Amino acid sequence: MYSFGILSAAIWVPIVGGFLVLSLGDRAGGNLARWASLLVSVATFAITLPLLTGFDTQTAAMQFVERIPWIPSFHIEYFLGIDGISLWFILLTSFLTVLVVISSWRNVSSRLSQYLAAFLIMDGLMIGVFCALDAILFYVFWEAMLIPMFLIIGVWGGPRRVYATIKFFLYTFLGSVLMLVAFLYLYFHCGDSFSLLAFQRIPLGASAQIWIFLAFLIAFAVKIPMWPVHTWLPDAHVEAPTGGSVILAAVMLKMGAYGFLRLSLPITPDASHQLAWLMITLSLIAIVYIALIAVVQKDMKKLIAYSSIAHMGYVTLGFFVFTQTAVEGAIIQMLSHGFVSAAMFLCVGVLYDRMHTREIEAYGGVANVMPIFASLMMLFAMGNVGLPGTSGFVGEFMVVLGTYQAYPWPAIIAATGLITGAAYTLWLFKRVLFGGIVHAQVAALNDLNGREILVLGSLAGLVLLLGVWPAPFLDVVHVSVAHLLQQVSVSKIPS
């Protein structure tokens, strides 16, 4: 195992690069900032690739570990490492940042260098969340990554951006504070370490577990988001610029789910089992209730935002039935949602750049003038619908199969997403793309340019690859998931 700081490089190269871009400013019409950002984001992606090629799929132990004391008096460490659960999300983050940089090439009107810098810094911080193994380090990354996102929505956002930003901030900040309290409790209980791996090993009484579980739950449920703490997401998406929506949907929502896997399940296994009914219920509400709300949306971004919440319902459902198929399916669903939701928001961005409206009613017959766009968006719509052969199918299929093994009824209710998902996605598609050309503005639309084809085309390739051959994606997660489920099955209540 060669580990001289690949993870550190993946975190700090984009952050330092981001500040560099910031210092370049918008000189030369922003071209300098553009190319520098592209360079930094591609370099970061290149740095993360060896994580995949050098990854040992046979062990559940942490790999590429870096561990040095940070604040020794409180036993706080700079402790990084990844396993099969975190690997794909690091790659997803660094890859999508490249796409966001490319897609922002021309369509950010003001303060381009600051905009790009925010994404680069966020890139590093998000990678930090996925590989931090020290609770305080995790918390620092967790909170710090919100700052660029606030700025992106608050500065480059739509007309109601202030309301959306404050709502986003209050929700996520209140949630995170309780997580910090739980960390402090665990530290005092543990005695000498903030290591998440140490937290996973300490015995905990039943009621302590419940409290810690609930503290984590609030932090993670807000992030995912789960019903009923989801209402910040549609507002945030509607106001966020395209790139912000892409990162928010594709990566940030995964943080909460990742938290369940890294913290809740292994640290509080007994509470996880005891409160599984609650988690399953909330997940099913997300799948049914949220999907019905998505059907009646009038704003494209809101519709996709609600669809995201419904899709994340499969993820949390998969986690809390504790079967290997369901948990693996949930992880694949997270990854797939990263591709598909990013692509859907980029598609809306393509239309918004041209028409400056997200109202579904303002469109109609777009397929007549944008056939390439229509074909690509059809593919992503099918991914959103979970059609076999696309990535969206794999996760949902595995979650439904795995859930049925444990509880038939939740599987049956979850499978209704097959119908409602098709209803809102294809109805949206029909109203926007099909039909006759509704007015001159639509008639004047230009089809995708080369840059847009590159961005959407690469996502299309991933959606198909994951759908047609998910085996290599799953190979990475098997051992880690098996290890996790083994941890969850052992009670931590001291006898």
Add this chain to the structure above:
Amino acid sequence: MEIFAWLHSLPPIWVYLLIPLAPLAGALVAGFGGWALRERAHWAPILGVAFALYLSIFVLLEVLHGVSFYGNVYTWAVFGNLPVHIGFDIDSLTAVMLVVVTFVSLCVHIYTIGYMHGDPGYARFFSYIALFTFSMLMLVMANNFLQLFFGWEAVGLVSYLLIGFWFTRESANQAALKAFLVNRVGDFGFLIGIAAIYHYCGSLDYRTVFAAVPGLVGQTVTILPGHRWSVLTWIALLLFIGAMGKSAQVPLHVWLPESMEGPTPISALIHAATMVTAGIFMVSRMSPIYEQSATALSVVLIIGAITALFMGLIGLVQNDIKRIIAYSTLSQLGYMTAALGASAFSAAIFHLMTHAFFKALLFLAAGSVIHAMENEQDIRKMGGLRRHMPITYLTFLVGALALSGIPPFAGFFSKDLIIEAVGDSSMVGAHFAYLLLVVGALVTALYTFRMFFLVFHGKQRMDEHTRAHLHESPGVITLPLIVLAIPSLLAGWFFIAPVGLGDFLDSSLQIRAQWNTVAEIASHWQGAGVFLLHGLQAWPFWLAILGIALAVWFYLLHDGVPAGLSTLLAPATWVLRKKYGFDAFNQWVFVRGALLFGRRFWHWGDESLIDGAMVNGSARMVARAALSWRRLQTGYIYHYAFVMIIGLVLFMTYFMIWRG
């Protein structure tokens, strides 16, 4: 045979792989190269499908020599430690389906050159139908439930794309969406069924699952509290919900008539000959499961029989030529389903085969008529076309006779076999089903010949302009008609002995001896000739003759009779015109219901309750609290210091008393 010799030198799996991949390659060439190829885009799909047909015939000949294959191509994924593969199961059932699918598909491809000539979506259309052929072949060749489900949903996608092919038409988009959603309702059941199979059998592989099935006999599952169901009945019924969606059985049939919004070639290929028979194929493939559940078979039998008669009745009052044929397709699918319920799987597959030929023929001939009539589809505005379109007329007549079940046309053998099998069946509901199917024979002949006479005979009711332009269609359109007319005439006579009555499909099917009605029939009337003679003395044949006679009387001799009858039977025709109210019910309950709940959840749940009361409410509360607590922020340092000290004291007290 000589032309197949070189294939023996290939590894078998290559041959099987090439069958679906050839049309896929054609689809990709037409799809990605369409902008450059334009009206030459048909070459790649046609070559691909022709090659697939050639290979399918080779596979069929091999299967006749006792070759079969069961193996995997690649590991799709590993669930935990269970590998799930993409692979092929090549046996007699698959071989029959391969030849039927590729043959009809090739005819439709060639026909499309003429039919879609001049359409701006020419290349796109070829890309879609080749993609459909690929998906359908993957479906019938699957050796596991994952691939089956892949093919199942992929054909649904292409069907959706093709129904909405002319996407500027609102009605076409509406029909496409409806088709997809109704199919998804079926797929919902299908998916749960697969989940149940995965749970109980621990595999998605056909052979492993079928091997596990006998061990599940007697096991029960409690889905609703207080009701214990047999696991196998539960699985069989869930899978059948999928079949009801795809094969358009009541009450999931509502999408099929509206799918006629798509161009006619795909009505022939997808919505008559192949895709809609996927449910029939699937249930036959799953015969080891269905044979373990008398309850499931009874349900299948009764649903099929109801669809067969009641959908046929609607066909009597339709005036759109394509919709009449669509209702006849629903009705014929009902016959096939009823055969499944009577454990007469081979009869169902036999009818699937003959129906694929004669129904594709009827649709393509109808397309030829529509083409000549300049896109007019209303049969009340046609009449007397036989003089202008002799080839279309004669081939349509062959299709109509086959559909009506007149010997020696293909439909007679297969439909009569089904009716006989249901009559001999001992399933619960078999008597009821038999009655419906026999009456259905009369209805079928009546609506078929009503359409036939109104289109081709009698007065010419079209306008002057259209009449002046009436012409026989070009060769690329009439050639497929002639090619399809041959099996519509002969397939029954030649194939009843091996496929319908014989043992050709036995290796693919598992049938319990006491339910094996086909074997019973075969022991009485072995061979086509004997079967034909028997058929001439049976009810269905004479009812079909009566149906044609009525059509002659109503529509050739006394035009006034139908109008008089429909006023006399006004309530009945009203019910039929409303299609028993299924559409209205779905619209009111499901569509409006979903929208209503969506809006209520959104405005009341999200906006008022969560955002209004909880989020913004708590924000307001904080604001109000801040107003009163603002007085605490005096700005004097000693106030703050005092508060801090108090806090520290409380904190320490807590630690000393409770933690110390």
